[in-house]
Amino acid sequence: MNIVACIKQVPDTSEVKIDRETNTLIREGVPSIINPFDLNAIEEGLLLKERFGGSVTVISMGPPQVESALREALSLGVDRVVLLCDRAFAGSDTLATSCTLAAAIREIGFDLILCGKQAIDGDTAQVGPEIAEWLDVPHLTYISAVEEVSDRSITVSRLLEGGYERVRASLPALLTVVKELNEPRLPGYRASLRAKTEPVTTWGAAGLNLDPANIGMKGSPTKVTRSFVPELGRQGQFLAGSPEEQAAALIAALRSARIVHGSAKES
Amino acid sequence: MKLYSDRCAGCEACVNACPYNAVTMQGGLPVFSDACNLCGACVEACPSEAIERPGNGGPAVEASPHRGIWIFGETKDGQPTRVVLELLAVGRRLAEKTGQDLGVVLAGDRLGTMPQNLIAFGADRVFLVEHPDLAVFRDEPYTAVLAAAIKQYRPSILLFGATTTGRSLAPRLAARLRTGLTADCTALDIDPESGNLLQTRPAFGGNIMATIMCPVNRPQMATMRPGVQKPATRDGGRTGEVIRLETGPSLLLARTEVLGFINRNEEMVNLEEASVIVSGGRGLGCAENFSLVRELAALLGGVVGASRAAVEEGWLPYAHQVGQTGKTVSPRLYIACGISGAVQHLAGMQGSDIIVAINRNPDAPIFKVASYGMVGDVVQILKSLIEQL
Numbered sequence: 001m002n003i004v005a006c007i008k009q010v011p012d013t014s015e016v017k018i019d020r021e022t023n024t025l026i027r028e029g030v031p032s033i034i035n036p037f038d039l040n041a042i043e044e045g046l047l048l049k050e051r052f053g054g055s056v057t058v059i060s061m062g063p064p065q066v067e068s069a070l071r072e073a074l075s076l077g078v079d080r081v082v083l084l085c086d087r088a089f090a091g092s093d094t095l096a097t098s099c100t101l102a103a104a105i106r107e108i109g110f111d112l113i114l115c116g117k118q119a120i121d122g123d124t125a126q127v128g129p130e131i132a133e134w135l136d137v138p139h140l141t142y143i144s145a146v147e148e149v150s151d152r153s154i155t156v157s158r159l160l161e162g163g164y165e166r167v168r169a170s171l172p173a174l175l176t177v178v179k180e181l182n183e184p185r186l187p188g189y190r191a192s193l194r195a196k197t198e199p200v201t202t203w204g205a206a207g208l209n210l211d212p213a214n215i216g217m218k219g220s221p222t223k224v225t226r227s228f229v230p231e232l233g234r235q236g237q238f239l240a241g242s243p244e245e246q247a248a249a250l251i252a253a254l255r256s257a258r259i260v261h262g263s264a265k266e267s
Numbered sequence: 268m269k270l271y272s273d274r275c276a277g278c279e280a281c282v283n284a285c286p287y288n289a290v291t292m293q294g295g296l297p298v299f300s301d302a303c304n305l306c307g308a309c310v311e312a313c314p315s316e317a318i319e320r321p322g323n324g325g326p327a328v329e330a331s332p333h334r335g336i337w338i339f340g341e342t343k344d345g346q347p348t349r350v351v352l353e354l355l356a357v358g359r360r361l362a363e364k365t366g367q368d369l370g371v372v373l374a375g376d377r378l379g380t381m382p383q384n385l386i387a388f389g390a391d392r393v394f395l396v397e398h399p400d401l402a403v404f405r406d407e408p409y410t411a412v413l414a415a416a417i418k419q420y421r422p423s424i425l426l427f428g429a430t431t432t433g434r435s436l437a438p439r440l441a442a443r444l445r446t447g448l449t450a451d452c453t454a455l456d457i458d459p460e461s462g463n464l465l466q467t468r469p470a471f472g473g474n475i476m477a478t479i480m481c482p483v484n485r486p487q488m489a490t491m492r493p494g495v496q497k498p499a500t501r502d503g504g505r506t507g508e509v510i511r512l513e514t515g516p517s518l519l520l521a522r523t524e525v526l527g528f529i530n531r532n533e534e535m536v537n538l539e540e541a542s543v544i545v546s547g548g549r550g551l552g553c554a555e556n557f558s559l560v561r562e563l564a565a566l567l568g569g570v571v572g573a574s575r576a577a578v579e580e581g582w583l584p585y586a587h588q589v590g591q592t593g594k595t596v597s598p599r600l601y602i603a604c605g606i607s608g609a610v611q612h613l614a615g616m617q618g619s620d621i622i623v624a625i626n627r628n629p630d631a632p633i634f635k636v637a638s639y640g641m642v643g644d645v646v647q648i649l650k651s652l653i654e655q656l
């Protein structure tokens with residue numbers, strides 16, 4: 001089974017800076033990690049390869065420094081990594097990103113594509129299903145377990161609001177995965193050595209069969225018009241006194257807001 | 268300028284708006300003279316959106332414009348989901364602002380009186396597709412059915428709830444329609460200048476908010492986070508139109524098959540619909556102290572929530588987590604017990620009507636959003652509250 005896992009290098013969300021001129025995020029200078037859900041995608045790819053043979057290719061679109069994320073993927077034991085890097089990809093929204101990734105995945109060839117549920121920088125969760133549409137394969141989101149795999153189909157559980165849905169999809173297909181799916185492994189010794197020296201295949205726009213109108217800023221229908229720091233604050237009051245006094249004051253307030261009913265308890 | 272004469276009401280607003288005196292009325296319709304410099308003042312002034320600026324170097328203006336605000340009518344157990352009612356309230360406001368109709372596109376099987384019900388909750392038109400193959404949601408046939416309806420009726424805006432269904436279907440559909448999609452919005456409005464949809468959403472774990480537009484492509488698509496807006500109220504006297512849409516084998520093709528559903532509702536508390544939530548954080552100190560939170564919640568007729576720290580300690584399952592990566596809630600009363608108020612937690616509960624914060628540190632950020640602050644030991648305060656209720 002030939003598997004392609006899509007990973008995104010994301011800034012650690014606790015450290016954020018914004019370029020006030022362009023209203024876009026400054027990605028330089030913030031520590032970068034592999035999007036946590038994408039580690040689950042890599043892990044599942046490796047588990048499936050161990051059971052059914054085949055290969056795991058990890059692919060990422062981004063600036064040159066994404067190479068470090070791809071080397072980390074190599075240290076986990078994947079067969080091959082591909083970096084999609086080109087100025088022409090800059091400013092891509094999810095539609096342009098998915099179009100670009102889909103072109104490269106078509107080039108690589110696949111039976112199964114694995115994506116994270118969402119990337120923690122944007123939290124959009126759109127790139128996976130959009131890739132599936134560009135490639136005209138079925139997709140299933142929020143996968144928490146892979147139950148059965150045959151030559152032609154895959155049976156999985158999806159984690160939804162009120163429970164788990166069991167679904168079968170014909171292959172080739174695309175899955176987006178949640179944390180519950182597996183426990184990502186740590187880097188292996190030999191793989192880590194290899195990761196240091198292995199070449200990282202890099203593809204630009206030219207080698208891929210892409211319409212320039214569909215990629216980068218031009219291929220991105222959405223525009224960020226404003227970024228701002230959320231405002232907090234409401235006119236609140238501190239309740240005074242001992243715990244008992246504060247409790248009494250709160251209950252009185254909730255009573256007048258008609259959230260607590262009935263009269264005060266005798267004490 | 269381009270005139271859609273079928274929409275023009277002959278009101279002459281454009282004549283009065285034109286700074287160049289380039290518009291005159293002839294036979295009840297405006298005519299644009301050579302003095303027109305395409306400034307667009309008439310476009311803004313026209314109450315019936317009958318005038319458009321000709322293609323100004325950007326992508327070609329479509330022959331017939333997109334109009335109408337549509338909501339995807341997600342259903343569960345034969346009912347519209349709660350977020351559909353929230354979207355109807357938001358959609359109604361957008362419809363009034365832009366003078367457009369509010370439509371719901373509803374797919375499923377044997378939906379009975381649901382179309383009428385959606386009209387009572389604010390829809391002007393319900394686009395209905397019924398077929399046994401649509402009884403259970405699947406991405407492919409739903410994408411095809413919606414894409415066909417959109418090609419035929421050309422809505423300008425299309426909104427989904429940011430549920431697992433909405434967030435699976437909307438991106439596939441957006442890619443098929445080659446249009447933009449904004450995920451998990453917390454506010455939707457209309458830009459007074461361009462008339463475009465302003466889609467505001469948190470990014471970077473709630474640290475910043477971004478407002479996004481889709482200026483050229485149509486429809487403008489967004490998913491909206493459940494629980495942020497108040498649901499529409501029912502008015503049985505409202506009237507509207509139900510339009511049945513055709514379906515066929517090519518639209519119903521699917522390469523996935525749903526085998527079953529394992530209900531975990533008991534474990535997955537319904538925080539979104541609770542009117543009282545008592546939440547606990549790391550400040551409770553241990554799992555045992557959570558029983559006080561449960562007891563207070565029970566006395567107030569509410570349910571129990573938790574911060575991520577409390578979930579990570581293993582004191583409560585993930586289903587109880589409130590915040591950026593948990594649930595977004597907007598109860599009438601939210602009591603935060605031993606929760607510091609990190610921005611990611613606030614992102615999930617700021618919309619609550621009354622917020623009570625219990626924390627021993629008077630500088631804890633949670634107090635910035637609190638209606639009532641209680642400084643002291645959380646265990647003592649909880650015991651006092653339970654005793655006095």
Ligand SMILES: Cc1cc2nc3c(=O)[nH]c(=O)nc-3n(C[C@H](O)[C@H](O)[C@H](O)COP(=O)(O)OP(=O)(O)OC[C@H]3O[C@@H](n4cnc5c(N)ncnc54)[C@H](O)[C@@H]3O)c2cc1C
Nearest residue numbers: 472548549550574575576590591592593605606607627645
């Ligand atoms: C990408 C990302 C997503 C996240 N998503 C979420 C999310 O969805 N939900 C969420 O909640 N968090 C989320 N977090 C984590 C968040 O940043 C905080 O770490 C978390 O909310 C802290 O939980 P807490 O307030 O319970 O714990 P703490 O921050 O440890 O706060 C404990 C509080 O209890 C008080 N306290 C201690 N002892 C007592 C006592 N005896 N009596 C009274 N008060 C006491 C302390 O003063 C302190 O204010 C996310 C973080 C990231 C980076």
Ligand SMILES: Nc1ncnc2c1ncn2[C@@H]1O[C@H](COP(=O)(O)O)[C@@H](O)[C@H]1O
Nearest residue numbers: 006007061115116118119124125126127
């Ligand atoms: N630039 C990218 N390169 C590779 N994969 C990506 C990229 N962006 C998103 N993905 C994949 O799509 C998933 C969802 O991302 P998003 O839609 O940005 O939330 C991620 O978990 C990745 O698997």
